[in-house]
Amino acid sequence: MSNSTLTGAAQAAAQPKLYDCRIAYAQTLEAMAAGDARVCAVINDSLSSANLKNFKALYPQRFVNVGIAEQNMVGVGCGLANGGMVPYVCGAACFLTGRAMEQVKVDLAYSKSNVRLCGMSPGMAYGQLGPTHHSIEDQAWTRILPNMAVIVPCDPIETAAVMRYSLEHQGPMYLRIARMPVPQLLPADYKYQFGKAVVMREGNDVTIATNGVLVCRALEAADRLAARGIQARVLNISTLKPLDTEAILDAARTTRGIVSAEEGLAAGGLGGAIAEVLALHHPAPMRILGLPDVFAPTGNIEFLLNHFRLNADGMEAAALELVQ
């Protein structure tokens, strides 16, 4: 396998201190700006939700607040990149993608602009605020755009590593930056590899493929499965696009099926991407966990993840279906 193997990750998650990945993202962005005069930030009034108060204080000349105007925000990012800057365009994922989708398509993806979209608080992180503020479509919308890289880090270590990588990437990127606190799952010296799935846990009975805030839950599911004598491989598909097809096909060949789980709609996103690969190259049993064709009811994020069984219970049950 071409993937890095990380042992002990589940143990690290056992008694977790929890982290808001927006802190790692903002601190890394500040450090990058210190070392590279091209780094700048664009926000849509989202000073606190994008956690950029400190960036603004440190680099006021490289900080642009366009106000509540996402279409303009993405276009401004495109122009900044044309002018030789490396803009990080940051806003709540639901508005950044949904409101500005044509600008994301034309100004960034089609134009191959070196713009980094930072979708803050994605998925159902805004919980009780409701479906207007949920970003359950963004993985599907962004991954189908040619030239667009889509990255969903699982913890603060990976968030920082992805941010550092983004400075050298050529072309547009969409980064999903979690608000929901997650444990540290990866070692401090973790090196992010663009386009490579991360094997969080080895196993040859069944595979759980997920990303973002669900990775820690997948590891919990794997622990429970291990107690039943079932060894689950846990793949962290932090790079949703380009998808690591080699890791997917290896999982299809060497385990008895793949459970995908995503904090978003089951259609079109991570599960859909995996299913496309399997259908064409190696048909294999799958379970796709995500929101069915519905908007979420009222509830906080923990409630909603449990409601849709995007938790260890749901992943364990789906994995059992595949091995039994």
Added chain:
Amino acid sequence: MNDSGKDETLVTPQIDTLRYQANWIRLSAMTMTHRARLGHTGGDLSASDILAVLYLGGILNIDPTRPQWPIRDRFILSKGHCSAAFYSVLAKRGFFPESQLRTHMEPLSMLNGHPDRNKLPGVEANTGPLGHGLPIAVGAALASRMRGESWRAFVLTGDGELQEGSNWEAAMTAQHYNLDNLTVIVDRNRIQQGDFTENTQRMEPLAERWRAFGFAVVELDGHDHAALLERFDNLPVEPGKPTCIIANTIKGKGVSFAENKPAWHHGVPTREQLDAAQAELGVEVNW
């Protein structure tokens, strides 16, 4: 009298040349539209004088041998559907051979129906959907300032295009950041695809709207080369403010049967109409 209604004695050799070149852009664009059987004749013709003055009148600080020169002025054609006129002026300025204009809209051509910056040197932004150019130009103007450089951003918009709200979002940003290195040129030809702008969604009082959004606004005859040159040579209009030039134009300008007719928004000239246009424009296209 020349075509801007001014006394012939005021016409300098440069103005005379620009007038010829603008008409060459017109005929070139119409020829491309005739060949492709697809295009936007009316808007090509209303914008030709503006494009000629910017690119061939020495206004834009650009170098066709170095299309990615970092400190070049940025020109963004927000009304991307007028690509035939745009490609014609880029070729005339030397970004690529005029013979390439023959490939317009042909399979696998670099000359897409709407401009693609990754295919064609001289194109700064992929435009076509309306309301994209001004936000991009605002970003470019901000980049120039962040880098401590003095290059400028120009954007040419249609008038019907200003119905897209993204323009006004960007206008607010231009004002807020006092972007006096940004110039918006509105091709005010008063016709959009379906009808006259004022029958569709009233644009007036357009100058007052731009002023209210913090721009220094100038209105001029968008077919008067001397007036365009004089204005572009003296930017910004007001230090500390972005500039908006409302260029009053005639859709289909220069070709009498196409002038001021909504049907020529995307009218395609026949062979006979092309010949008639050539006779009226008094130029030759030999690519």
